[in-house]
Amino acid sequence: MLCRTVQAASCIVVPWCVQRVEIFLPRITTVSAAMNRESFAAGERLVSPAYVRQGCEARRSHEHLIRLLLEKGKCPEDGWDESTLELFLHELAIMDSNNFLGNCGVGEREGRVASSLVARRHYRFIHGIGRSGDIAAVQPKAAGSSLLNKITNSLVLDIIKLAGVHTVANCFVVPMATGMSLTLCFLTLRHKRPKAKYIIWPRIDQKSCFKSMITAGFEPVVIENVLEGDELRTDLKAVETKVQELGPDNVLCIHSTTSCFAPRVPDRLEELAVICANYDVPHIVNNAYGVQSSKCMHLIQQGARVGRIDAFVQSLDKNFMVPVGGAIIAGFNDAFIQEISKMYPGRASASPSLDILITLLSLGSNGYKKLLKERKEMFSYLSNQLKKLSEAYNERLLHTPHNPISLAVTLKTLDEYHDKAVTQLGSMLFTRQVSGARVVPLGSVQTVSGYTFRGFMSHTNNYPCAYLNAASAIGMKMQDVDLFIKRLDKCLKTVRKVQNKDSDVSGVDNYDQTEDVAIEEMALKLDNVLLDTYKDASS
Numbered sequence: 171m172l173c174r175t176v177q178a179a180s181c182i183v184v185p186w187c188v189q190r191v192e193i194f195l196p197r198i199t200t201v202s203a204a205m206n207r208e209s210f211a212a213g214e215r216l217v218s219p220a221y222v223r224q225g226c227e228a229r230r231s232h233e234h235l236i237r238l239l240l241e242k243g244k245c246p247e248d249g250w251d252e253s254t255l256e257l258f259l260h261e262l263a264i265m266d267s268n269n270f271l272g273n274c275g276v277g278e279r280e281g282r283v284a285s286s287l288v289a290r291r292h293y294r295f296i297h298g299i300g301r302s303g304d305i306a307a308v309q310p311k312a313a314g315s316s317l318l319n320k321i322t323n324s325l326v327l328d329i330i331k332l333a334g335v336h337t338v339a340n341c342f343v344v345p346m347a348t349g350m351s352l353t354l355c356f357l358t359l360r361h362k363r364p365k366a367k368y369i370i371w372p373r374i375d376q377k378s379c380f381k382s383m384i385t386a387g388f389e390p391v392v393i394e395n396v397l398e399g400d401e402l403r404t405d406l407k408a409v410e411t412k413v414q415e416l417g418p419d420n421v422l423c424i425h426s427t428t429s430c431f432a433p434r435v436p437d438r439l440e441e442l443a444v445i446c447a448n449y450d451v452p453h454i455v456n457n458a459y460g461v462q463s464s465k466c467m468h469l470i471q472q473g474a475r476v477g478r479i480d481a482f483v484q485s486l487d488k489n490f491m492v493p494v495g496g497a498i499i500a501g502f503n504d505a506f507i508q509e510i511s512k513m514y515p516g517r518a519s520a521s522p523s524l525d526i527l528i529t530l531l532s533l534g535s536n537g538y539k540k541l542l543k544e545r546k547e548m549f550s551y552l553s554n555q556l557k558k559l560s561e562a563y564n565e566r567l568l569h570t571p572h573n574p575i576s577l578a579v580t581l582k583t584l585d586e587y588h589d590k591a592v593t594q595l596g597s598m599l600f601t602r603q604v605s606g607a608r609v610v611p612l613g614s615v616q617t618v619s620g621y622t623f624r625g626f627m628s629h630t631n632n633y634p635c636a637y638l639n640a641a642s643a644i645g646m647k648m649q650d651v652d653l654f655i656k657r658l659d660k661c662l663k664t665v666r667k668v669q670n671k672d673s674d675v676s677g678v679d680n681y682d683q684t685e686d687v688a689i690e691e692m693a694l695k696l697d698n699v700l701l702d703t704y705k706d707a708s709s
Contacts, residue, residue: 236258244328244535247535248536250532259524260293263314266295266314297312300516305511343486348483349379352483355483368391402433423451426456429488436573454480456482553567563666
C-alpha cells in the first residue's frame with residue numbers, strides 16, 4: 171500500500187533512490203482507500219477464501235510495480251496497464267487533504283472544485299505542485315501531489331539520460347511552454363550577473379525564443395548564420411568577437427539552439443560551450459524538440475563535457491506527445507537548477523506533471539525507445555520520398571546532414587514565376603489539412619518586439635531560394651508521410667497547371683482543359699481567403 175495508518179504528529183518516509191520525501195501530517199489519520207489485508211480477510215466470510223486470496227495476489231502484483239517505482243525512482247522498462255496506473259493515481263490523490271474523509275477546510279485555498287467533471291479530469295489532484303517559494307517544495311496539505319511531483323521529475327531525469335545526456339545532474343517539469351521556461355532561466359542568471367545587459371543569440375527565426383529574451387528584460391545580440399553548402403551554421407568567430415566587444419561581464423549568456431527548421435542546423439554546441447568556459451559566460455540551450463533526437467542530445471552531452479552548458483530547456487508536447495503547456499529545465503549543476511526552480515513565483519499547475527507521468531508509465535522506457543527508433547526510420551523514409559518528388563518537379567532536397575529532424579525542398583521553379591505562388595502552395599497544403607509543413611518565400615520581412623528581421627523564417631537575410639519544410643517528429647507514421655507526399659504532389663500539379671494555363675489553353679478544342687483550369691482557379695481563390703490564416707499559423 172502507498173499509505174498506512176499514522177498517529178498524530180507522525181511522519182511518512184518514502185524510500186527513494188533520488189530523494190527521500192518526508193511529509194509531516196499533523197493530527198491527520200491517513201488510511202488507504204484500497205482494501206488492506208484485514209479487509210481481504212473479512213471478505214473471506216462472504217466469498218470463498220481461495221477466490222479472495224487469488225484476488226489478493228493479483229492486487230499485490232500491481233502494488234509490486236508501484237513499490238519498485240517508489241524505491242528506484244526510474245521509468246519502468248515495460249509500460250504499466252491502465253488499471254495499475256489508475257490505482258497508483260487514486261492512492262496518491264487520497265493523500266491530499268481535499269480528498270480526506272471529513273476534512274474541514276477554512277482557508278482561502280482548500281482544493282474546492284465546483285465541477286465534478288473538472289475534478290475527474292485532474293484525478294482530484296487539486297492543490298497543484300510546490301509552495302509559494304519553490305515549485306519543487308513539498309506541500310504539507312498535499313502529500314500525494316508532492317509525491318507525484320518528485321516522482322515525475324525523477325522519471326524525466328531518467329529518460330533524459332536514456333536519450334543521451336548521461337551526466338545530467340537535475341531537472342524539473344515546469345508548467346510553462348519552452349519560451350517562458352527560457353525566460354525563467356534568464357531571470358535566474360540576472361541575480362548572478364547583475365551587470366549583464368546582453369544575450370548573444372545565433373539567429374533562429376522562431377518568435378518565442380526571441381521574445382523570451384525580451385520578456386526577461388535583456389537586449390538580444392543577433393548573430394547572423396553563415397551559409398556552408400545548403401546549411402546555415404553558427405558563425406563562431408562572430409560570437410567570440412561579440413563577447414570580446416561587449417565585455418564578458420556585460421553578457422548574461424549565450425543562447426544557443428539545437429532543434430530547428432532546415433536549412434538551419436543545430437548550433438555548434440561544443441565550440442560555443444568552449445567559448446563560454448573560456449570567457450566565464452553562462453550558456454543556455456534551447457533544446458525545444460531535441461530530446462527525440464540522439465544527435466541533439468549528443469551535442470548537449472559533448473558540450474557539457476568539453477565546455478560549459480548551464481541549462482537546457484525542452485518542450486513536453488514536442489518530445490513526449492502530451493498537451494501543450496509544459497517544459498523540462500535540466501542542467502549539469504544541481505544547485506543552479508534548484509535556483510531556477512526557486513525563482514518560479516508561487517505554486518504551479520500539476521497538469522503537465524500528471525500528463526508526462528501517465529505517459530512515461532504507460533510507455534515504459536522500452537516504449538519510449540521504440541518511438542525514438544521509429545522516428546529515425548520515418549526521417550529516412552520522409553527524406554527519400556521528398557527527394558523523389560522534388561526531382562519529378564525539377565527541384566531538389568536541400569543537403570542538410572547536420573539537421574536530424576527537419577528537411578527542406580527547393581521551390582525555385584515556383585519562385586521564378588511569382589513570389590505569391592510559393593505562399594499559395596503553403597495555403598493550399600494548409601486548407602487540405604496538411605499541418606506542420608512550412609513554405610518560406612524569399613524576402614519576407616517581419617518585426618518582432620521592435621526588431622526587424624529580413625528574410626524572416628529562413629534564418630538569414632538572403633537565402634538563395636524559396637523552400638518548403640517538413641519534419642519527422644516523434645509519433646509520425648508511414649501513412650502520415652504517404653498522405654503528405656500525395657497531397658503535396660497534387661498541390662504542386664495544380665499550381666503548375668494554373669501557371670501554364672496561357673500556354674496550355676487555346677481555342678475551342680481545349681474546352682475541357684479550360685474548364686479544368688477554371689475549377690482549379692476557383693479552388694485557388696478559396697485558398698486565398700485562408701492565406702492570412704496560414705501565414706499566422708506558420709509563424
